[in-house]
Amino acid sequence: MAEMAAPTDAEGIDAVRMTWNAWPRSKVEASKCVVPVAVAISPIRPSPEIPVLPYFPLRCKSCMCTLNPYSRVDFSAKIWICPFCFQRNHFPQHYAMISESNVPAELYPQYTTVEYALPSQSVPPPPVFLFLLDICLIEEEMGFVKSALRQAVGLLPDHALVGFMSFGTQVHVHELGFSDLSRVYVFRGTKELTKEQILEQLGLSAGQRGPKGVQPVQNGMTPAIINRFLLPASDCEYTLNLLLDELQIDQWPVQSGNRASRCTGVALSVAAGLLGACLPGTGARIIALVGGPCTEGPGMIVSKDLSEPVRSHKDLDKDAAPYFNKAVKFYENIAKQLVSQGHVLDLFASALDQVGVAEMKVAVEKTGGLVVLAESFGHLVFRDSFKRIFEDGEQSLGLSFNGTLDIFCSKDIKIQGIIGPCTSLEKKGPSCADTVIGQGNTTSWKMCGLDKSTCLTVFFDISPSDRSNAPGAANQYLYLQFLTNYQNPQGQMRLRVTTIQRKWADSSANSEELVEGFDQETGAVVMSRLTSLKMEMEEEFDATRWLDRSLIRLCSRFGDYRKDDSSSFTLNPSFSIFPQFMFNLRRSQFVQVFNNSPDETAYFRMLLNRETITNSVVMIQPSLISYSFNSPPAPALLDVASIAADRILLLDAYFSVVIFHGMTIAQWRNMGYQNQPEHQAFAQLLQAPQDDAQLIIRDRFPVPRLVVCDQHGSQARFLLAKLNPSATYNSAHEVAAGSDVIFTDDVSLQVFFEHLQRLAVQS
Incomplete structure (x- = not known):
């Protein structure tokens, strides 16, 4: 991983950014800070400074944390003390040579992040790509998508396993193992299928698993059975190209005034069933290329009748989208199945109207999949993005599989949950908070797919006991440790350990430390992710009003002013551009959904939740x-x-x-x-x-x-x-020659800031 060029930014070797770099001591102080105590971490962002260690880590016998630079070491007694639970641990025999002048890499002060290359006996499994192609397209679109697929298969590593399915009115699973005779398994698109029915029809159920005397591998499957549907790219490129040449658009007649019948839901459940039977627990991706809405069977989002429009935001608000909740429930079940198998769903939606991204969002987000929304399969947005998935070298996304994230924290800290592409593993522990944000109630999360820019936001709660509030040298610092287990693009298992130390700020006595430690960019991104989540989860949630009130409270708490004198108001440089971020967030596509479809809103929010802080700031401002x-x-x-x-x-x-x-x-x-x-x-x-x-x-x-x-x-x-509409049709007399005006009733940043000052200084 270290070969990839690392971006230089505020995140350093740890790829971690926090809203507050000094933490308030109590729950009350934390609530006064308005912006939540949160950490944004990119679990596998590459950096040439991260050492790769070819052995297993040492774990604390009490809390299971890993040896790190903040551990106290007694070299003469060969003991280390865990900074999380203060347990004394003996070094094992192979650390016998340790001394002040001879320490292992994980104790170097600059190596707060290290990666362990976990030794494994077996050959690394190949990556698996199952392409799922919508054939209810017009000829021109079909031509575009076929050429993109040919290019993709040419770019795949030779040993990668490839499968191919197409769907329209029915689902077709293409057998690639017999190049002389093409065999296709057909599924009806109208009814929901159980996993057992899918396996039986494909000849993959328990009674049909290969001849006697052939040794089964993985899950009782013989290689011969797997190779009927999934073949190495080098072996099936020719067969696949022939298949694409002959593939036609869906031949079922579409009556005038009707939409094509498209069974996206059944296609996804057949794909999940096929991968689950052949290769559970290995890195596999379903790459779905969808060109229109699902109108048939489970997961449908609109009827075939063209006079019925696809649901809008207004319909969702008024509960007038008859298929929405049922479809979301169906895709939630698909998400559960994929997560338990360790597989990823990537969605490439290319259509002028909606295809159901809003409903499928749960399956893409919980499996850590990629999503791209474009107007056509011929558009550069689709073509170049699709190519990027398979590229290597500098342009590589660093696609990795089967990740799990475990978080350990000092005992006064509780974890509320995570916003981002992951799923809770429901591993409860004493550090789980009562309030849940996003994927919570756990200290461990699953990330079926992750890449070098994947970023997760972890929300924390402060709940100190009376004893822990006693001042003392040992009690000045808090610690967090993030353990990410994952399978890198080369198929090797890695464990990345990041240990963070921050100071407790005694904010009741001195808020200067708090103020100096505020990160405005991270604060803005965390507020936008939280707002998006609340807009989805809470009915009647007024985002603009909530953001305004939060900003007024923040400025009242941290601004310098004389009571009731707005002209005296000033903000510390640590907060000076935060109001501007909030002004732009209020006007952004994350909060103002009026002009966008539910698909577009879901798309924007999925990317906001998974991108780095630097990228997310550009989305907001x-x-x-x-x-x-x-x-x-x-x-x-x-x-x-x-x-x-x-x-x-x-x-x-x-x-x-x-x-x-x-x-x-x-x-x-x-x-x-x-x-x-x-x-x-x-x-x-x-x-x-x-x-x-x-x-x-x-x-x-x-x-x-x-x-x-x-x-x-x-x-x-x-x-x-x-x-910023500083010149509108109301103020046209002030406009400089050659400049422009904006036709809007929105207030300008200046007016917004004047209002903010007036409200923040009110007694």
């Missing part, structure tokens, strides 16, 4: 760069005032990247000045944002949509929607 003749490229204010006729702006809003040409620039370009030798500088000015946009796109998954537009053009809305 996009970055803007300005290009002009008289100055080098420079960051610009995310404000309508940044628009000028002689400027080009580059907006990175994470899901889309916008290149916006001012009026004059667009006119000159249309006249072709950039092609004349005397206007070299203009050609370079036009090219610079294009190059920078490609740099952003190259490193991002899913690949963002690139929008190139001109001032006053129809696509300019992609930029205007994200800018």
Whole structure:
């Protein structure tokens, strides 16, 4: 893993960021801090500084924590004391040479994160990819998706196992093991199937498991049985290409005024059953390519009648989406089955309308799957993202399998739960909190799929006993330890151990430590993840109002001001941009769902919950760069005032990247000045944002949509929607020449901040 280039940022070797870097001592003090005590961790983010140790870790015999740099060591007695439970542990015989001048790597102060390469007897299992293709498509879309699949199979490692299924009105499981004669198993798409029925029809049930005398492997399956459906990529590339050549769109007639009958739910349960029978517990992915809504059988989201629209946010709010709850329940069961098998569901949805991402979200998120939403299988967003999954080297996503995360903490700390792509393993312990956020009631989580940018948010509760509040040197620090077991892309089992030490802040006496330790970016991302969760879980939850009240409380608590004098209000630099983050969050697609479909909202939230802090900040508050003749490229204010006729702006809003040409620039370009030798500088000015946009796109998954537009053009809305409306049609008299106005009733950041000051200083 250490070969991959590591991003440099605020997370350091541990890939950990906290809302508060000094922790309040009590529950009351923590609630006064408004922003929850939370930790964002990227469990397997690569870093060249992390040592890989070729032996098993030493564990504390009392609490099972791992030896780490914060353990106290008595070299003469060969004893180490665990910082979590203060248990004294003897070093085993093979540590006999330990001394002050000869310590093992896990005790080096700079190695707060180490990785153990766990020795294993068996050959690492190959990765498994089961492609599941929707064939209710038009010819053109079918052509696009076939070429993407051919390219994918060509990029897979030779030993990776590949399977192929297609579905429309019925589900077809293609046998790849007989290249001379193609055999297909057909399932009806109308009714729910039990796991036993699926296995029986595929010839995989207990009574049919291979001839006598052949040694079964894994779960009683013989290699011959597995190889009927799953073959190494090098053996089946030719067969698969032939199969794709012959594959036709669904031949079942569709009556006019009707949608095609598509049985996505049955297809997913057959795929899960097939993988569960052949390869339980090994790293496997179902890669579902879906081009429309499920209209048949379990998991359906809309009827076949085209006059019935697909559910909207309004329908969900009014409980007027007849199929929604039933479909979510069905996909929850699929999620449970996949998690118990250790398998991942990846969803590639490409359609102009919705396909049911909102219903399938639970199965993708709980298995740690990837999700990409595009308008067509021919669109760059789909094509480039799909290719990225299979690429190696610099561009590799570092796809890993079968992860588990265990968290240990000092005894005054309780774990409320995790928001992110994982599932609770329901392993209760004394450090489980009463209140649950996300996946809670456990100290251990399962991550069937994870990659180098997967990020989880862990919420903590403070519940000290009276004795532990006594001041003392040993009691100044708190400790957290994260243990991630996973199978890396090469199939080897690894254990990564990250141990964190932070200080308790005595906030009743001195809030300075607290203030200095606040991380505004992490705070904003944690608040946005919590808001998204509450919007989904709590009926009648008013997100804007909740965010406003939280912000007012935070500013009242940490601002400097004289009572009832808003002009005296100032914020410490540690909090100075937090109100701006909240202003942009209130206007973002995570809170304002009015303009988006439930599928889009589910998509945005899934990515918000799994991406790194740096990436999530860009989703909440996009970055803007300005290009002009008289100055080098420079960051610009995310404000309508940044628009000028002689400027080009580059907006990175994470899901889309916008290149916006001012009026004059667009006119000159249309006249072709950039092609004349005397206007070299203009050609370079036009090219610079294009190059920078490609740099952003190259490193991002899913690949963002690139929008190139001109001032006053129809696509300019992609930029205007994200800018602070400091000049609207109400204030048009103040606008600078060549700039722009935004037609909105939204308040500007300045007005928002004035209101905030007035409310925060009220007695």
